[in-house]
Amino acid sequence: MSDNVEAPKRLNPKKNTLRELYLLSGNQCAYGGCAEPILTAEGTLHGDVAHIRGALPQSARFDPTMTNERRRAADNLLLLCKLHHADIDNRDLAEKYPVEFVEAMKATHEAKFQKAITALIGDSTLETTPTYPSTLGAFGYGPEDEEFADLHPMVCAFADRLAAIPPSTRQILALAIIHGEVRGYSGPDKDVVIDPARLREVADIPPEDVNEFIHLLEGYGVITSDSTDGYGRTLLTLAGSTPTGYGWDLYVELKDIAAGHRSVIERAVNDLDFTVFDIPSS
Template sequence: MEEVKRLDPKASTARILFAKSGNQCAFKGCFNKIVSDDGVYIGNICHIEAALPDGPRFNSNMTNEQRRESNNLLIMCYEHHKETNDVEKYPVSVLKQIKKEHEDKFKNLINDLASQLYEDITDGNAGVKATTLNTFNSVMGWNSNQDEKRELVELAENAFNKLKQLSPATRSVFFHMLNRAGGKLDRKMFLIEELQNILSSNQEQFMSSFSILKKVGLIGEPYTYDGVYGYVSDLEPIEDWHIWPDIKEYCESANISLSEIINKMEFNLLD
């Protein structure tokens, strides 16, 4: 029988755990981040069945390697890591259910890039342009006149055409950029390192998409920002309209899927 010793999770395992975490504590109802807005790692990788005999839920039948596999680990904030050490309240079955429910909720973060690579961009993926933006104007409370609406529709078509130049996988990267923008940063800014961690299952695709998105004019060059650890980038406006943060705000207010508009290019949802 091997000597029981604590083995740190492999780097590849940690990346998978983070990607599946959605940058959020796995404990139900907790929205604490795993990586702060400043790019600092503040989460805890927790064992379901402990690494050492004096730990909670230790299973002597497991090997050291099994104890550090991803199916025995989940990421929580410090507070809930400590709380779940109560083995009576949180036995193995409960922690496994917590892990499953949380990772199922965020599985699109690592699945959508792969799945969309196989979509036929010309088959049911051509998108639908916006023609009026009536609902968008109403929800945003803009009260635009007809001339202003026509100008906005033209700008929205410009944005639509930029998205249409992209592969589904690159549009998915842009979706995550938009979805993660804001927080404690300006609403048009996103932290590059956070996106790299979330989409760690395909770093080559991320870097390729980043370059394409800059070339198309959807994002800007990376730069440093006071008080932020790591590089940030901006979602670029269409002419002077910061359309992407506005679309995100509209989706949140109207309870409309941002993914439908960005990934599937259903701009008619703005009408």
């Protein structure tokens, strides 16, 4: 990763992000068992936008590897009543409210409303326009390099392909990349695979919902289930990142660039911010 890390700065959420958070909140605090409304019938705001990973170094669960844009992205935010917001941001309670706990809280709460919202208005209202890379510095290339002319259109085409996938479905794809394993072959080719049982485990939504998302991802051509492990069990293979037979896999490259930081993968897949390919890897 680059050593030129931007200074942490609290950015207000974008309007589309706030809209998405409110729609998926069901107008309720996301804390388990709390029925406090975010907005009362009288129009009084009872809720706050809370961060999973804090906005500033002194904030709860601050992650120094995240960019300011990633910190204000929808997948790092949730709506809570003021009482529970104060609780989860109390640094004296840090052990009680780690990142994993708050992420699970958000996922569990929003899953209750995701299907209804999707059925009512569709995920297309929550789409994000891709941000394309400009240098491909992560691969050591710039616009002046001959290789750039071949690789840059493929990265942009991949971004466009993911943009056609609804946000909630892309989140499952991001998890598959994060928790998947890189598999090599006898030649230089590599790909990313994941056991579907593992994906169901890490998704933190009902298994039948994960199966539905897998089916959707297969329909978009970004996941296939035509591979097996050494025991004959089905594996999901991430596919379609570059033309068939090209021998270059962007899922593998993305995992390599991320170097274990899931926020980089989420930034590319969930936010469609492909400037992650501009940052020279360490």
